[in-house]
Amino acid sequence: MRETFETNVFGVMAMVQAFVPLLLPARGLIINVASLAAVTSYAFGSVYAATKGAVVAYSRCLRHELRPLGVRVMVAMTGTVRSHIAGKTHRELPPDSLYQPVRDVFERRLVWSQNNATVPTDVYARQLVAAALRSEAPIWARAWFGRPDWHWAGGLARLVWWGSFLGEWIVDVVCWRKFPLGKLEELVRQTAQKKLP
Numbered sequence: 265m266r267e268t269f270e271t272n273v274f275g276v277m278a279m280v281q282a283f284v285p286l287l288l289p290a291r292g293l294i295i296n297v298a299s300l301a302a303v304t305s306y307a308f309g310s311v312y313a314a315t316k317g318a319v320v321a322y323s324r325c326l327r328h329e330l331r332p333l334g335v336r337v338m339v340a341m342t343g344t345v346r347s348h349i350a351g352k353t354h355r356e357l358p359p360d361s362l363y364q365p366v367r368d369v370f371e372r373r374l375v376w377s378q379n380n381a382t383v384p385t386d387v388y389a390r391q392l393v394a395a396a397l398r399s400e401a402p403i404w405a406r407a408w409f410g411r412p413d414w415h416w417a418g419g420l421a422r423l424v425w426w427g428s429f430l431g432e433w434i435v436d437v438v439c440w441r442k443f444p445l446g447k448l449e450e451l452v453r454q455t456a457q458k459k460l461p
Contacts, residue, residue, distance in 0.1 A: 265311045268311050268312060268315055269311075269314075269315055269318075271315075272312070272315035272316065272318075272319065273315050273318045273319060273322070276296055276319055276322070277322065280294060280296075280326065284330075284335070287330075287335045288333055288334070288335060291334040291335065292335055292336075293335070293336045293337075293338060293396060293411070294323075294326070294330070294335065294336070294337045294338070295337075295338045295339075295340055295392070295396060295415075296319050296322070296323045296326075296337065296338070296339055296340065297319070297340045297342055298316045298319045298320045298323070298339050298340060298341055298342065299312070299313075299316040299341070299342050300341060300342065300343050300344075300418075300420060300421060300424045301313040301316050301317075302316035302317040302319070302320045302341070303317075303320075303341075303424065303428050303435065304424060304435050304439050305435065305436050305439035305440065305443070306439070306443075307369075307373055307439065307443035307445055308363075308370050308373045308374075308443070309373070319339070320339060320341075323337050323339045324339075327413065336411065336413075337413070338395070338396060338411065338412065338413060338414070338415055339413065339414050339415070340392055340415045340417070341414055341415065341416045341417075341421060341424075341425070342388070342417065342418045342421070343381070343383070343416075343417065343418030343419045343420040343421035343424065344376075344377045344378070344380055344381050344382045344383065344418055344419030344420055345377075345382065345383050345384075345385055345388045345418045345419065346378065346382050346383065346384050346385045347377075347378070347385065349377060349378070350374055350375040350377065350378045354374075355374060357370055363448065365448060365451050366444075366445065366447050366448045366451070369443065369444055369445065369447060369448075373443055376442075376443075380419060380420065380442075381419030381420050382419050383417075383418050383419045388417055388418050391415075391417045392415060392417060395411065395412055395415045395417075396411065396415075397411075398410050398411040398412070399411065
């Protein structure tokens with residue numbers, strides 16, 4: 265947990281702090297890479313999701329703090345993109361985990377981002393660079409005509425954007441079905457019924 269926060273949150277903050285002196289005279293652009301996990305119910309990914317949520321919150325504040333100094337901040341709301349994230353270390357549930365009855369759901373979730381509408385890395389990178397190189401536009405037109413403050417790209421990004429725009433409950437319902445923890449809920453219900461006299 266602490267290593268994930270060190271990398272995904274404190275590493276980002278340290279990088280920004282180190283480069284701001286160069287970005288000020290250049291009137292530069294900071295691109296912080298977040299994730300759809302920041303706004304979805306990413307089962308068995310709560311620590312990762314929390315770090316990406318922190319990056320989103322940090323970036324929103326940083327955008328306002330640096331705007332008077334001429335530095336822009338873009339948040340890349342990244343969907344599923346081909347990477348090595350699923351293969352770095354094989355994680356296993358502890359033997360006494362509450363989730364042992366749905367270990368198969370846990371194991372599918374570990375590689376989920378690499379098997380669901382996954383976008384090739386080079387395609388994602390080209391989209392991000394193209395968005396970053398757009399010309400400046402008034403704040404009300406940035407998302408359509410200029411360099412956006414929020415760049416939604418990668419697999420499922422548009423779908424999650426629309427879902428979050430229409431209502432958080434929609435995203436929750438879809439995630440509940442994608443990461444079927446209803447299976448555990450049913451097992452708990454059945455166990456409770458067996459214990460009744």
